[in-house]
Amino acid sequence: MAAEADDTLAPEAPPLGLDEPTPPPVFRDEEDDGVSRAFVEAVRGTLEAQDAEGLRALVGDLHESDFGDLLEILFQEERIALFVLYGPDLDFTALTEVDETIRLAILRELPTELVVEGMRELEIDDAVYILEDLEDEEKFEILQKLPAMERAALQRSLDLPEDAAGRRMQTQFIAVPPFWTVGQTIDFMRESQDLPDTFYEIYVVDPAVRLKGSVSLDKILRTQRPKRIAEIMNPAEHAILATDTQEEAARVFTRYNLVSAAVVDAAGRMVGVITVDDIVDVLEEEADADIKALGGVKADEELSDSVWYITRSRFTWLFVNLLTAILASLVIGFFADALEQMVALAVLMPIVASMGGNAGTQTMTVAVRALGTRQLGRANAMRIVRREMIVGLLNGVAFAVVMGIIAAIWFDLPTLGPVIGLALVITLVSAALGGIVIPLLLDRFGVDPAVSSGPFVTTVTDVVGFFAFLGIASLWFGI
């Protein structure tokens, strides 16, 4: 994929392996884009041989993301062995790239001194990301061994609410007064030692550090040195409040195509910078959460979770589903006599409920996604409700005809046709109505529609489906 991946991803040959003239293994498997088996085996070899030099030669130049992938493949005891053998100058950023379960396990097993050393090299947003899921005592143990300045900065971020945008900010940034010239600003950057690792714009603040505006680096580079910053800055339009949620921050970034944005406190003072790479992570987590929620899986479930954790986590949703299924069965039980007299009803009834369930899921999926991306709001809610009901009606009629004919022929009973047909129309219209109104109502009441719509919609489609079909049949056939 990357044009020169083959040459560049393969690390240098281990300097000590002079008896081994073969080149080091390629990092990524061409086939499935995962870490190659040969590379993993080479790392295992250095761990077994306690060959620190060989290990550094292999993994020292890996990007944090590749390093994270490698950690996920290794066994837990190998991960610990790797951290210990490599020593404290290992890039702890890799820990931001692994599943939470793995991260916590590594942090808990490593000597605290090693963790503290590793944390000191990190940008503050990465350090917060790594620390935030630990228990309070564990956090405290690490924090108290950090220098006072770093501890205070970390603590400030950790004191923000769990999903606050401020937790994803770097606290190093370049801020200049508006009366500086472009030349002064460039000279300042050339001379400063304590600059952020990478940055895309500089910020303009007043003496009280209140945000006044920003200037992108390309603007600085194409402006003549004597020009004043105030003349070329953009007004402070899209600043993020530290206490805004990460989702709100992501919405601002995507809406205005930002690459970085200033973070301000309630008084408008600049406290940090959020960059788009963190926002991309937020967006991926959000999409992940929505997809999982709609599938009945908790958002925090990860591939590396234990069987026992996953079993309990999935049990909850299945239990809710059991209750709605029992409710539907109670409806069926109400028509036990009819079922006994006419077994065709028992054979056909799951079709009606299943069609309703699927049509309801279609509408619900569209509604939940549109609510999540803010495309569905008050301005168009009624229009979409109307549209979904018409779609439900049209497809209801279509499947009424198809299934009516099939049922009539299957059981050689022409009157079954209109019975199942009418039931399908009623069920598909109800499914459409439930699929759109339930997410809208949940959203209005501040409940996440992605998580909670499913069981309600299924209940509606099951109950309506069975009741409509068996009820109409009872009336029609007088049973």
Add this chain to the structure above:
Amino acid sequence: MAAEADDTLAPEAPPLGLDEPTPPPVFRDEEDDGVSRAFVEAVRGTLEAQDAEGLRALVGDLHESDFGDLLEILFQEERIALFVLYGPDLDFTALTEVDETIRLAILRELPTELVVEGMRELEIDDAVYILEDLEDEEKFEILQKLPAMERAALQRSLDLPEDAAGRRMQTQFIAVPPFWTVGQTIDFMRESQDLPDTFYEIYVVDPAVRLKGSVSLDKILRTQRPKRIAEIMNPAEHAILATDTQEEAARVFTRYNLVSAAVVDAAGRMVGVITVDDIVDVLEEEADADIKALGGVKADEELSDSVWYITRSRFTWLFVNLLTAILASLVIGFFADALEQMVALAVLMPIVASMGGNAGTQTMTVAVRALGTRQLGRANAMRIVRREMIVGLLNGVAFAVVMGIIAAIWFDLPTLGPVIGLALVITLVSAALGGIVIPLLLDRFGVDPAVSSGPFVTTVTDVVGFFAFLGIASLWFGI
């Protein structure tokens, strides 16, 4: 959300509205974050009065994204009236921010001359995005009226495959030879007229324009002027091939936290730059497609689509579902005698199938998402299959106990307990197996598992659920 949104988003007062001293309406509704009714009405007022100055004062300074939101709220005839009244210097970038249906409708109704004028001001990636969904003749009509240079550049992008990364690239970029100094490079940027709108790094190429490396702007700004570019450049590691898919490009961006990346052709020559804002759109589209596919909705369905289009689009999926439902009913029909003799089976059987369906969906959701994000691959597939089956077994046993007791009490028939219990264990294990193996197999054969897994998994859970429950009951009760 944006700290000073209230002051900054409200546009200037219309200069001609001297008889109207009230301030212009705020753009966004605080409540639901959509376009405010007052703003829409103000725009409608200028359209009715044919007040071009008033319209420009209202919408002229809107960000393209806000402008797009406004267009989506207006009626189609109002959109056209707005474009015509505003004239050719309207920012056509707004068209990249509206649904495809709306974009096509606007392009088709506007005079071609106006579209051509608007297109000329666009960056090439935006122009391609706007043109690419038009029919070939429509594209041709617009392209042939563009100047030769722009037409050629557009045509090159449009000739790439539909989901090629190259379609999202800008073709303006700054490339310098490696022997230039930082000072030379800065002077070059200060003097050039034809620079990209915004950029985050410059590229280093050889005389044949083959990509050699890149330098971020902050690196340039903090380096002394006499230093050579070759000494500070990063090697060309994460270049994107123009023919890579957009999904592959997005994977590189997220993996290596990139903000921009060079695009090269098959010979390694640099042809453009992709920036992260386009990648964010790709990621959102991808998540959108996965969520919709899992819910049985086609990826291209948009809120603005017509009732008729949506009805047909949803019909297909529902029809596939009808076939699997009929298959399940055939299984039920096989046990018609048993159902006639024991109506409790008819009442309880949907519970077994429903639990299976939900458990299968849970596993399938996790599998599809993990395949999409490349977390699930050959290295861990067997481990995950094993894990899912154990989870299915454990929850199967749990619900066997719960539902066994309920069924025995409900129908006052203790032997019903083990029958439904055993059926639940079999169904939930099969659901887990189907939920993981089906997506893995589809992925192996190059079929998108998000789109196609659902019907297969449902078929497995329905057929196994009904067959296991009714089959075991027949054997047990000898009916």
